Amino acid sequence: MVEGASRDARSRQARKAWRKLWLDIHLYIGLVAGAMLVVIGVTGSILVFWHEVDAWLDPQLRIVAARPGGARDFAPLETIEKAMVSATPQNGRVTHVWLPRDERSSYLFYYDLDGDTRRFGLDPYDATKTADRLYYSKQSPFRHALMGFLFQLHWSLLLSDLIDDGGDVVGVAAILLMVSIVSGLYLWWPTPGKWVSALTLKRGAKAERLNYDLHKLGGVYSAAVLLAVLMSGIYMNLRAPFVWIVDHVAPLTDGGSLEHKSEPAVGRAPIGFPSAVAAAMARSPDGRVERVDFPQDEQGVFTVYQDDLPGVSRFIRSRSLLVDRYSAAISRIEDVAHGTAGDAFLRWQWPLHSGQAFGMTGRLMVMASGLLCPLLFVTGLIRWLQKRRARRAHAQAG
Known part of the structure; x- marks a missing residue:
């Protein structure tokens, strides 16, 4: 009888120590990488609709007057190509083009020139240039266009302007944040019969409990989307080790080579x-x-x-x-x-990251999860400050 009680006591103590370990992991990752999550999440929410935002910010570059025939009146691609050659500076090198998304959109050509990335638009009906803008400058992040600035901020926190492997920092942060989310789910996981209360706000709760519930529920309801977005971010920022792991689990065509x-x-x-x-x-x-x-x-x-x-x-x-x-x-x-299955897994990553995998529903889900990131960080920070004050008060009283 005594031996059984002793085993139960040791088991409870072990569970308590294990929970404290995961609580510390969740806390310290949140404090260190949580601010990064805010920046990455908010910028990602905007970039889900980057075409729409970009056209709103610079209609001269991206919007043209529609013709009665719509896309049927577009100039042949050969005419567009000739206009592209004429519009590109002598030392410029075109890297890619976005084709018109509808009858009011321009062709959008990106080109490199003297270390900068620029872009110009061409009217799809008559192939005239709409505008030519600086998009991204390696000389200074403050010379980026707003959309270029947001993309750089999102994938590298502007560190790519300072070091070659700036995106690796965000990739490592994404790994830590995935651990933080998983640990949060472990700490939240309710016992049988407590699922309803675990998934709802407590009515009439005081400020401290309300803050806890907001943090808990914000994390629970966004966890699946955030985990998918963070994993795909790791793939894009730490591609070589990510592909190596996938190739060893589910072999890839040509080993996943990009060449x-x-x-x-x-x-x-x-x-x-x-x-x-x-x-x-x-x-x-x-x-x-x-x-x-x-x-x-x-x-x-x-x-x-x-x-x-x-x-x-x-x-x-x-x-x-x-x-x-x-x-x-x-x-x-x-x-x-x-x-292969590994190829398919990798090809899911960008659609998951951008929300394109599930159409407008997916885009809205990714946007919402990104906008929840400031809530998770702020409520988590408040929770930590509340606990720290409680510990200090307890120590002083003792």
Whole structure:
């Protein structure tokens, strides 16, 4: 009898020590990385709708007057390409283009020039330049356009302006924040019969209890989305180790290599982006071309991104096609329906991060989870201060 009671006492003590360990982990990660979560979450919420916000901020660059025929009156891509060449400065190198999203949107070309990233718009109807703007400057974060500033702040906290591996810091912070969320769920997990109270606000609660409930419920209801967004952020910021792990769990095609090369030129002239688009559309005629990435060097490939593509997946309707810059052959198709299970897992990451995986519902969920980050940090900080004051008062009374 005494031995059983002793075992129970040791078991309770062990559980208490284990809970305190997880409470300390949750607390200190929250205090150290919580402020980062606020910045990353709020900027991410804005960037979920970055096209819409960008067009609102700079309509001269991105908005054009619609014609009666809509997209049917768009100029041929060959005309757009000629205008692109004329609009690009002599030393500039075009990196990618966003195609019009609707009948009132411009083509948006990004190009590198003297270490800066700039962009210009072309009217899809007559191929005239709408505007030319600085987007991102390596010389100073305060020379970025607002949208460029937000993207840099989101993925690297502007550390990429100071060090080459600035994004790695955010990747490590994302790992710690995932641990914090999991520890928070462990600490919250209710005993049988307590689920209703654990998932609701206590009515008529005092300020201290209300703060605790807000922190608890904000974390519980946003946990699944935040974990998915943080994991995909780790993939994008710490890609090499992330891919290495996935490849060892579920082997990837070519080991997940990003290196894709065109065939040797052998006397052939490189194709232009209209030919790359035509090749992609011939292979996947039902999709809408959203963006085209240009080859980075003589052996590079075009990457054509399609959206609104039926038949790929129930939740993800996007696909990218790699096009040889000399033969216009499709060298690879990348979507969740092609490749290994590991490939599919990796291709879920960006749609999950951006919310595109579930359409408007997914985008709103990602936006809401990001806006909850300040609530989690502030209520957690208040909770810690409340406990610290209580401990000091107890010590003084003793």
